[in-house]
Amino acid sequence: MSDDTPVLELKDVHVVHKARTGKLFRPDRVHAVAGVDMAVRRGETIGIVGESGCGKSTLAKVMVGLQAPTSGDVVFNGRSVLKRNARTRKEFGRAISIVFQDPSTALNGRMLVRDILRDPLDVHGIGSPRDREKRVSELLDLVGLPQSALDVLPSQVSGGQRQRVAIARALALDPDVIVADEPTSALDVSVRAQVLNLLTDLKARLNLGLVFISHDIQTVRYVSDRIAVMYFGKVVEEGMAEEVFDHPTNDYTRTLLGAAPTLL
Numbered sequence: 001m002s003d004d005t006p007v008l009e010l011k012d013v014h015v016v017h018k019a020r021t022g023k024l025f026r027p028d029r030v031h032a033v034a035g036v037d038m039a040v041r042r043g044e045t046i047g048i049v050g051e052s053g054c055g056k057s058t059l060a061k062v063m064v065g066l067q068a069p070t071s072g073d074v075v076f077n078g079r080s081v082l083k084r085n086a087r088t089r090k091e092f093g094r095a096i097s098i099v100f101q102d103p104s105t106a107l108n109g110r111m112l113v114r115d116i117l118r119d120p121l122d123v124h125g126i127g128s129p130r131d132r133e134k135r136v137s138e139l140l141d142l143v144g145l146p147q148s149a150l151d152v153l154p155s156q157v158s159g160g161q162r163q164r165v166a167i168a169r170a171l172a173l174d175p176d177v178i179v180a181d182e183p184t185s186a187l188d189v190s191v192r193a194q195v196l197n198l199l200t201d202l203k204a205r206l207n208l209g210l211v212f213i214s215h216d217i218q219t220v221r222y223v224s225d226r227i228a229v230m231y232f233g234k235v236v237e238e239g240m241a242e243e244v245f246d247h248p249t250n251d252y253t254r255t256l257l258g259a260a261p262t263l264l
């Protein structure tokens with residue numbers, strides 16, 4: 001069951017990017033996120049769905065502090081993280097973590113899995129060297145990898161196992177929330193369901209808030225308790241998953257549902 005108090009809140013968040021190309025007749029700015037309010041609670045999966053370019057990844061980066069909003073606020077445990085209070089920002093950094101789409105680029109290919117998992121503990125100065133070794137081994141157990149995976153490079157395991165390593169790293173600092181941005185899109189279809197089930201299982205076992213981002217509405221349906229549909233930087237519909245799927249109120253949601261032949 002989710003706790004009703006949000007651990008993370010976005011309040012009227014806007015992000016305006018400088019356009020990547022400054023060609024004639026192209027706008028020089030992109031309003032990637034245009035006034036989003038959202039609340040993330042422990043024990044609940046919120047799915048964010050929308051087509052490519054609607055602002056999902058930008059929103060994910062705002063949630064984990066990798067992208068500053070142009071305006072609006074990000075509130076963690078009732079306190080704004082944008083006001084530069086070092087302690088709040090440090091706590092926020094530990095409490096909210098991210099899993100990216102492609103573990104091949106997200107993980108340092110020259111580090112052993114053991115060092116990849118130890119790194120966040122070292123950076124945050126958590127525990128003694130022995131505690132850290134113990135935690136690294138627990139993390140592998142949590143994501144269902146054998147201890148023999150400790151002494152290999154990411155390139156020496158399969159894509160699904162690599163994403164498990166990335167999930168283990170995201171769990172290292174015992175976060176309150178994991179933001180998973182298209183975490184199965186780069187994986188073979190045959191392992192996608194296993195990774196989705198792992199995330200859902202971890203959410204329940206560790207009472208995490210899970211933000212699950214995908215362009216694929218059926219994948220979002222599979223994992224989410226609540227769903228936010230994004231279109232051109234805005235949330236155009238939000239509600240409990242079954243309500244949004246069974247009784248969509250927005251035309252764009254209906255279009256997404258109508259054009260959703262894929263399963264996972």
Ligand SMILES: Nc1ncnc2c1ncn2[C@@H]1O[C@H](COP(=O)(O)OP(=O)(O)OP(=O)(O)O)[C@@H](O)[C@H]1O
Nearest residue numbers: 017018019020030032051052053054055056057058
């Ligand atoms: N760093 C950036 N600089 C300039 N424009 C950007 C930047 N990041 C994203 N954009 C633009 O902002 C808009 C939203 O991009 P974003 O990646 O957030 O969307 P998305 O829904 O995650 O799409 P995708 O799944 O294709 O990544 C797009 O028009 C994109 O080109």
